[in-house]
Amino acid sequence: MSQDDDWVRELLADLDRPAMPEEVARGLDATIAAAAAPHAVPGDAVPVGGPAPAGPTVPAQAGRTTRRHASATRRGLLTLGGVAAAVGLFAMVGPLSQPQDSQDSAGIAAAPRTEDAATGAPAPQTGTAEESAAPNGTSQDGTAENGSPDDAGALGGSAPTGPGPGFQEGSPAADLDRISRAMTASQTPYTRAQLPAQAGQVARTRPAEAPATADDAADWPAATLDDVSACLAALPDGAGDLVFVDLAQFEGRPALVVARSIGDGALEIFVQDVACTATDPAIRFRTTVVP
Amino acid sequence: MAEPVDFADAQAQQLLRRYLDGDPDAFGVLARAYYDRLWAVALRMSGGDPDEAADALQDAFIAAMRGARGFRGDAKVSTWLHRIVVNASLDRHRRRKRRAEAAYVAEDDRVPDPTDHISNRELAWDVERALARLPDDQRAAIVLVDVEGWPVAEAASILGVPAGTVKSRCSRGRAKLAADLSYLRNPGHSDGVQRNVGDPGTGTGQQKGGGA
Numbered sequence A: 001m002s003q004d005d006d007w008v009r010e011l012l013a014d015l016d017r018p019a020m021p022e023e024v025a026r027g028l029d030a031t032i033a034a035a036a037a038p039h040a041v042p043g044d045a046v047p048v049g050g051p052a053p054a055g056p057t058v059p060a061q062a063g064r065t066t067r068r069h070a071s072a073t074r075r076g077l078l079t080l081g082g083v084a085a086a087v088g089l090f091a092m093v094g095p096l097s098q099p100q101d102s103q104d105s106a107g108i109a110a111a112p113r114t115e116d117a118a119t120g121a122p123a124p125q126t127g128t129a130e131e132s133a134a135p136n137g138t139s140q141d142g143t144a145e146n147g148s149p150d151d152a153g154a155l156g157g158s159a160p161t162g163p164g165p166g167f168q169e170g171s172p173a174a175d176l177d178r179i180s181r182a183m184t185a186s187q188t189p190y191t192r193a194q195l196p197a198q199a200g201q202v203a204r205t206r207p208a209e210a211p212a213t214a215d216d217a218a219d220w221p222a223a224t225l226d227d228v229s230a231c232l233a234a235l236p237d238g239a240g241d242l243v244f245v246d247l248a249q250f251e252g253r254p255a256l257v258v259a260r261s262i263g264d265g266a267l268e269i270f271v272q273d274v275a276c277t278a279t280d281p282a283i284r285f286r287t288t289v290v291p
Numbered sequence B: 001m002a003e004p005v006d007f008a009d010a011q012a013q014q015l016l017r018r019y020l021d022g023d024p025d026a027f028g029v030l031a032r033a034y035y036d037r038l039w040a041v042a043l044r045m046s047g048g049d050p051d052e053a054a055d056a057l058q059d060a061f062i063a064a065m066r067g068a069r070g071f072r073g074d075a076k077v078s079t080w081l082h083r084i085v086v087n088a089s090l091d092r093h094r095r096r097k098r099r100a101e102a103a104y105v106a107e108d109d110r111v112p113d114p115t116d117h118i119s120n121r122e123l124a125w126d127v128e129r130a131l132a133r134l135p136d137d138q139r140a141a142i143v144l145v146d147v148e149g150w151p152v153a154e155a156a157s158i159l160g161v162p163a164g165t166v167k168s169r170c171s172r173g174r175a176k177l178a179a180d181l182s183y184l185r186n187p188g189h190s191d192g193v194q195r196n197v198g199d200p201g202t203g204t205g206q207q208k209g210g211g212a
Helices: A003-013 A022-035 A070-079 A081-086 A115-119 A172-182 A195-205 A225-233 B009-020 B026-045 B050-070 B077-095 B120-133 B136-147 B152-159 B163-180
Strands: A242-250 A253-261 A267-273 A283-289
Touching (some): A003 B163, A022 B026, A022 B050, A172 A225, A172 A242, A225 A242, B009 B026, B009 B050, B026 B050, B026 B077, B026 B120, B077 B136, B077 B152, B120 B163, B136 B152, B136 B163, B152 B163
Antiparallel strands (some): A242 A253, A253 A267, A267 A283
16 A cells, blocks of 8 residues: 555545435435335335325425526527427417516526425325326226336326427427427416325326417416426426426416426426526426336 | 434344335334435535435435345345445436536635645545546545445445455545645645644544444
């Protein structure tokens, strides 16, 4: 062992072990408690038609503000905004903001901070079994849903959306197409407590080919597809594996509720404030639902 | 939150069995015993990004619960959990390489004046940043062996590589750290590092070492 090694090793050994922050511990407690819900070890087979396991919920970490790749993506999406309009995929107009919000120089509302996320409070577990998602890619009546067991099938009837015919996979136009086909306006009054069950329900029942229109989301601030795309791009890992984007209300206020497949039938749910931008996802709440 | 406990591997295995037998609280008790240890590893594996570390731990615990039936008991529970956390951290880190340059690395790249006395806190910060700059495989080996104090054989089990590979990764990593942190070295000091010993609010952390 060289002397160089010795002093470096001493430096390393002297490093403190950082304690896990309380909010992280609470989030993990909630995840574990929900995933360990009585009747099933995660990954075990659950009888079709039996009670659905509660989905684990993980609150967003305090102060979580993930920003990456967003600007470039938004630039690309903005230039192609007309493409989406041309194919009639989504027709809302106006800024993605609440009227009462102050506007910055770009006309985008100043993002209210992630008030729900900042609390770091653990979300209660899912609601009743009746409301909860059906496990293992089957609906509660035992019929198989769309999609493979590895995608959204376990929680959502709709598989993650892919580009429609005529679009090149991965192209900006295909991204817009994919997003627009994931759009819905379920009128679900999402709450923190019921979010996993509600999102699972929307994933199962959302019409696969019925994009939202302005009329569907009458209570929702008007937005362009570009704006929604930008908000999605600001999320961690962008807008990949979308299952649905619901123009809805969360705790009584307009929000984007975004569900993404993260494999094994699990969904990652983000609730974004309507003031989200390409550089600020404005995440109000985040949870993971495991079948 | 209940206070974590540190217990022997036999107790950990018992809790795992209870969880598999349907005790809904058993895995939580087991996990909490390792929260800080696993957090430290995940945080350093993520280059100091707490969001990434939290996500990696969440991924890891879900994976552990899903894979608990596959745990054969031929390794310590703590080794098994660390392996899952390290893999989850590496997976996330690979997927988000760009962002992973953040945290410690992105702060500032000043090269301090070697004549400065630096506080222990600054010293630790510099070491953390240098650690974050190491290649993933070397950082993983160093975090486990040199920072967390795992024996090389256990670290090899966690990383799924031969012990010799762990040793060589540690050796290469230390060499990089030595070069990166050379401005800290002061042979005139007893431990070879110049530091302001009287710096308040610092000190060594909890006892580190192998798992239960």
